[in-house]
Amino acid sequence: MTIERTGGTVIPLSQISIPMSPEPHPFEIAHRDAAEEAWQQTLRANPALFNGTVMLHSTMDIQDGRLTTVAHRVPYSALLLFLKERPVEGCWHLFGSALLVSSDNRVILSRMAERTANAGLVYSPCGSLDLSDVVGDKVDIDGNMRREVLEETGLDLASAEAEAAYGMVEIGGVVVIVRRFFFDMTAEELVARVRAHIDAEADPEIDDVFSVGAEDAPRSDYQFYMAELLHWHFRSKR
Numbered sequence: 001m002t003i004e005r006t007g008g009t010v011i012p013l014s015q016i017s018i019p020m021s022p023e024p025h026p027f028e029i030a031h032r033d034a035a036e037e038a039w040q041q042t043l044r045a046n047p048a049l050f051n052g053t054v055m056l057h058s059t060m061d062i063q064d065g066r067l068t069t070v071a072h073r074v075p076y077s078a079l080l081l082f083l084k085e086r087p088v089e090g091c092w093h094l095f096g097s098a099l100l101v102s103s104d105n106r107v108i109l110s111r112m113a114e115r116t117a118n119a120g121l122v123y124s125p126c127g128s129l130d131l132s133d134v135v136g137d138k139v140d141i142d143g144n145m146r147r148e149v150l151e152e153t154g155l156d157l158a159s160a161e162a163e164a165a166y167g168m169v170e171i172g173g174v175v176v177i178v179r180r181f182f183f184d185m186t187a188e189e190l191v192a193r194v195r196a197h198i199d200a201e202a203d204p205e206i207d208d209v210f211s212v213g214a215e216d217a218p219r220s221d222y223q224f225y226m227a228e229l230l231h232w233h234f235r236s237k238r
Contacts, residue, residue, distance in 0.1 A: 014064075016177060018057075026091075035078045042080060053074070055073065069094060086173035095177070096126060096178075098179055099233055102186050102211060107213075108124070109210060110194065111221070166178065169232075
């Protein structure tokens, strides 16, 4: 089936294929001037941001639990403009989100630092796909998750047990690919390790870390999709 809008329902996936297109995304072509103007305004508010190369996606299709989407290189300014205008027909922002699950079944979440584009928002470690996530002619979504988790928290996903399946949630043109990683450490131990990483960083991406359990109420500072991912995790069997 072709994915239009799922409205927040988590769809199970067994395989993800993200080939790279050599062509620019139609959204970026049509909105270059507007994206540059908006970028200059964004820089005045947050000079620490960098207009690097990220991805926007066009075709998105699911067949028998296998997701295929096409990625296009765009400047970060085009992605930010899309996020303001979404949803846009034929355009998606897709990224991976690793759910870090402790041995006592709590999920590790972090709060983004002031220098970031999502300052103050709370969610599981993640980040936009970029050129470092491209292997050959495809995007490595698992490599993206491992890189982002390591950069933000200092935790290595290679030391956790990865769930075989993935999940996907789409909300207003934003597509989150979620995968659970089970650590053989308690939430207290994981939080302590991440806090040590934050303290050791000269300019950390996150400024706080904590764990949440099934009994905890959603926070008002969650990123817009985070409550749905937590609900999915705590109602799902391992």
